[in-house]
Structures are given as C-alpha cells and as structure tokens.
Amino acid sequence: MKFSKLTIALSSAAVLFTVGCATANNVSTVSEESLGFRKTTIYSESDTVADKTMYSTEAAGASKKINRAFQDAPPMIPHSVEGLLPITINNNQCTSCHEPAIATSMGATPIPKSHFMDFRPKHNYDGKTFTKAVDNMKNEVSVKPISQLSGARFNCTQCHTPQSTGKLIVDNTFEPAYTRKDGAFKSTWDEVILDNLDTLKK
Ligand code: HEC
Ligand code: HEC
Numbered sequence: 001m002k003f004s005k006l007t008i009a010l011s012s013a014a015v016l017f018t019v020g021c022a023t024a025n026n027v028s029t030v031s032e033e034s035l036g037f038r039k040t041t042i043y044s045e046s047d048t049v050a051d052k053t054m055y056s057t058e059a060a061g062a063s064k065k066i067n068r069a070f071q072d073a074p075p076m077i078p079h080s081v082e083g084l085l086p087i088t089i090n091n092n093q094c095t096s097c098h099e100p101a102i103a104t105s106m107g108a109t110p111i112p113k114s115h116f117m118d119f120r121p122k123h124n125y126d127g128k129t130f131t132k133a134v135d136n137m138k139n140e141v142s143v144k145p146i147s148q149l150s151g152a153r154f155n156c157t158q159c160h161t162p163q164s165t166g167k168l169i170v171d172n173t174f175e176p177a178y179t180r181k182d183g184a185f186k187s188t189w190d191e192v193i194l195d196n197l198d199t200l201k202k
Contacts, residue, residue, distance in 0.1 A: 115153040
C-alpha cells in the first residue's frame, strides 16, 4: 500500500516536472481558459456564467412548430408544458388535445397511427405460467393496430420534449436530408403503416 502511494507520488512529480519544464522553456503553454467549454479559469466561479435554459413560454395553440431533426424524428414540443407535467395514469393532458378525434379542431398535430399499434413481443401468460417469446427471428412480434393508445406511448415526454432556445456552445452543423418534401413537419409513418397491418396474419 505504502509502495503504491509512493509510486503515484513519484509519477505525479514526474508529470509536474515535465509540465514545468515545458512552460519554462516556452515550448508550449495551454491556458486554462482554453481547456474546456467554460472559457474561464477553473480557480474562480465568479465570472463563469452558464447559458440559460429557455423553454417556450407560449401556450399550446400560440406556439410555432419546430422543424423535425430528421425524417420521422419525434417532433419537439413547441409550446409550454407548464401545468401539463408530470403525466400520470389518471392525468394525461397531452391526449386531451392531440387525440386524433379532436386534434384537428384544436389546431394540434394528431397522435399518429404508429402510437395506436402494438410493437411488443407476444409473451404468454395463462394465469399460471409465463412463457417468454423466444423467436430469434422476431416473428413473435405482432405489429397490429389496437383500438387504444399503446401503453408504450402513454408517457409522451419519454420521446417528445420541450426545446430550449439557449445558445449552443458548440454549433450544430447537422443538416437533415428529409426524404419527403414535408419531412420537416410530417412523419411518413401513417403512410407506411397500413390500417390492416398484422404481421402474424398468414
Ligand atoms: C391545450 C391543447 C394542448 C395540450 C394540452 C398539449 N398540446 Fe401539444 N400542441 C397543441 C397545439 C395547438 C400544437 C401546435 C402548435 C401550437 O399551435 O402551439 C401542439 C404541438 C405539439 C407538438 C409538435 C407537433 C408537430 O407536428 O411538430 C408536440 C410534439 C406536442 N404538441 C406534444 C404535446 C405533449 C407531449 C403534451 C403534453 C405534455 C401536449 N402536447 C399538450 C396543443 C396542445
Ligand atoms: C416511444 C417514443 C414515443 C412516445 C412515448 C410518444 N411518441 Fe409521438 N412520436 C414518436 C416518433 C418516433 C414519431 C415520428 C414517427 C411516427 O409518426 O410514428 C412520433 C410522432 C408524433 C407526432 C407527429 C405525427 C405526424 O403525423 O407527423 C405527434 C403529434 C406525436 N407523436 C404525439 C405524441 C403524444 C401526444 C404522445 C403521448 C400520448 C406521444 N407522441 C408518445 C415517438 C413517441
């Protein structure tokens, strides 16, 4: 134990010595301010200011939709979610406006067909024995429309989140190459997932 502590001490001394020499010989110096994203010395917090997180404060109905990050990306929430979260089993206000039957009249994008589908493997439980679906070819997954919102889609904010408009420290140069003209505002899933799709049907 003692030996290893000594070894560490010696090696750190060696590192310090090397760094010291480099500085002394003016070979290269790296300022602390240039090392991280904060651009201030690590010895003082006083002038270190983080950029503010700024979520939309516009109420639903008054906000402007945000371009999708890529074709079929889950859209970001453009409106304020104040008072709408957390989503609980008895209180999901998102569905009260985005439910397909009412969404259009509310000016909201309807929850797409994909959210009314079951993509889960078909395990069996007869009340006594649980048998896991184990087909490695994934044929046990029956993708079919269901009459209600899939449980896997109930917690909207698991995939759809508000977007902060704060400044990025590192610029994002990614440009989406949408496969459709309206890709910035519309998903293609409603087209590709057909009404009567049931992959277990023979
Ligand atoms: C009072 C009605 C209302 C409620 C409640 C509501 N929304 Fe919205 N939502 C809208 C409207 C209207 C829009 C269109 C933008 C606008 O007009 O503000 C929208 C837009 C969106 C979008 C962007 C859709 C697109 O095509 O880009 C997403 C995602 C979204 N809402 C998710 C949610 C989630 C998640 C919740 C629950 C936390 C929620 N909304 C609650 C009305 C609502
Ligand atoms: C497991 C992740 C996930 C959850 C949970 C989820 N979504 Fe989505 N959502 C997506 C993805 C991915 C897309 C884009 C592909 C598609 O249309 O299915 C999408 C698309 C959408 C769209 C745009 C549809 C269009 O026609 O362009 C709306 C509106 C939406 N979701 C609302 C909701 C609401 C409201 C909830 C909660 C009730 C919810 N989503 C839950 C992943 C999710």
